[in-house]
Amino acid sequence: MRIVPFGATREVTGSCHLLLAEGRRILLDCGLYQGRGEEEKNHAPFGFDPKGVEAVVLTHAHLDHVGRLPRLFREGFRGPVYATQATWLLARIVLEDALKVMENPPFAPEDVEEAFRHARPLEYGEWLRLGDLTLSLGQAGHLPGSAFVVAHGEGKVFVYSGDLGNREKVVLPDPSLPPKAHLVLCEGTYGDRPHRSFKDTVREFLEVLGETLSRGGKVFIPSFAVERAQEILFLLYEEGHRLPKAPIYLDSPMASRVLELYPRLVRYFSEEVQAYFLQGKNPFRPRHLEVVESVEASKALNREPGPMVVIAGSGMLSGGRILHHLKHGLSDPKNALVFVGYQPRGGLGAEILARPQVVRILGEEVPLRASVHTLGGFSGHAGQDELLDWLEGQPQVVLVHGEEEKLLALGKLLALRGQGVRLGDFGEGIEI
Ligand SMILES: [Zn+2]
Structure with a gap:
């Protein structure tokens, strides 16, 4: 089993990670790069062959997690895309708005429609079986329908956090704890500090x-x-x-x-x-x-x-x-x-x-x-203390979705607890 980050490495936007297991290629999120000077990257090659991907799983509807999905279809991907119903309903609003406000979107309206034709519902706790690889979603508490992903294959367990919510807030459920995994790919947006109460x-x-x-x-x-x-x-x-x-x-x-x-x-x-x-x-x-x-x-x-x-x-x-x-x-x-x-x-x-x-x-x-x-x-993200709690007891952690200094700050605390930790790098596969 391998995970290869193709976005959100040492930065916050562009989440897109390729999971290779049981001879299958599953993409976890397909997000847009956002922010000053970042738009160019949305037109650069993905770093993998979209036609070779079998299926996509989306963690939540934020543009930096779903915004390049239509482009994936534009480049020949035709597989199913799994997400909760809430993620699908919100993603439509988010993608249509992106088409309106972006000066130079990397996709056209028909690509958005194509993506929605391949939408498949996957709810919390359901098992998605792709041969010997199984995937399921856990509550991430970050947006309505937001999830983290748990994958079982080749005798290993892998967890991808997506974005984790702020547990003090009231509107959404608290994030659930993940199962113990061989490796966790985790966000670290606020890896450097806890939030104010x-x-x-x-x-x-x-x-x-x-x-x-x-x-x-x-x-x-x-x-x-x-x-x-x-x-x-x-x-x-x-x-x-x-x-x-x-x-x-x-x-x-x-x-x-x-x-x-x-x-x-x-x-x-x-x-x-x-x-x-x-x-x-x-x-x-x-x-x-x-x-x-x-x-x-x-x-x-x-x-x-x-x-x-x-x-x-x-x-x-x-x-x-x-x-x-x-x-x-x-x-x-x-x-x-x-x-x-x-x-x-x-x-x-x-x-x-x-x-x-x-x-x-x-x-x-x-x-x-x-x-x-x-x-x-x-803040809609977990603060440093919440990330530490969520990652408690996980032997190997790879950090993405955060500015480098924030990921390093979190990584240091994980290392002090004796956990294996490294930062994800674009296109560098990590053995699970
Ligand atoms: Zn998010």
């Missing part, structure tokens, strides 16, 4: 909202469209009664599509969320929620007085409707900008967090007078 994060979030809304200000929340935006809505549903009355605008067409989908995904949520649905309530629709459809309606919000909450994309301020809101709203000291997601180095978010007097947004100089807050505890 989620309870403290929520408390701070409510404080900022309470103060801003009571002075009639606007709260801008840039948010990822899948999962994070809905999680914020869930918090506002549960805690909204503690806040001054104000409209909550969901100003992201993609997040609205995901919100529409959520009632079909009930079984993928935590028991707490399921309990609401079983009582006939939708906990992702707080009171005073207004879904903003058109660009005109979105721009009209700039002229409305506060108080209000605006949740808009993109989460990393790399484009989208949030930019209009910030261009008009950051100069007013009554307003607040609240980051609930990671802001990459060199991006507008990181620039704003350094609190300059003026920021340039959509070609305009905007005085930065609004308050700015960043709340780290909303």
Whole structure:
């Protein structure tokens, strides 16, 4: 049995790993590279022959795990693709959005359709038998339907983590523990540090909202469209009664599509969320929620007085409707900008967090007078302590999906515990 990483090596995006076992070639994830200067890589050769792959298993619907799947079909792959139903439903929204926003996507709409024609459901705990190789999915707690993969073949057990969720959060189930394996291929996005406590994060979030809304200000929340935006809505549903009355605008067409989908995904949520649905309530629709459809309606919000909450994309301020809101709203000291997601180095978010007097947004100089807050505890990934717990007792670990220094920090702690550990490298096969 061998595993060969073909993406997300010493970096976060582009997850794509080839498992060779029992004479078969199975691809685990087929993700897009994202971020500045990364798009080129999506057009480079995969590093293996797509026609030689027998099947694909997807861990979850994030673009950096599914985004090159249509390209795999474009290059001749015709096998089945396995994922949970939630992953399939979310992947459609994610891939269609990618086609819209990417300047130069490495696939066409017909490739997306071809991929969906080969979609096969695989739910947690079911066994997928491919001859003598068997595969199954475990709960990863990172997105609705997100999974880690367990493979049995050639007398060996192999585990691929996919992305592991933050167990303190409420909306999704906690990640399950993997079986003891001969080798684990594991993500290390936050391998260098634990997260701030989620309870403290929520408390701070409510404080900022309470103060801003009571002075009639606007709260801008840039948010990822899948999962994070809905999680914020869930918090506002549960805690909204503690806040001054104000409209909550969901100003992201993609997040609205995901919100529409959520009632079909009930079984993928935590028991707490399921309990609401079983009582006939939708906990992702707080009171005073207004879904903003058109660009005109979105721009009209700039002229409305506060108080209000605006949740808009993109989460990393790399484009989208949030930019209009910030261009008009950051100069007013009554307003607040609240980051609930990671802001990459060199991006507008990181620039704003350094609190300059003026920021340039959509070609305009905007005085930065609004308050700015960043709340780290909303991360959708396991923190360092959670990764260490999840990997407890595993003799061999290969780390991927993280910046090199973060993987090294985690690797050091694993080595100190006596575990075998190395970083994955592109195209370098590892014997299991
Ligand atoms: Zn992910």
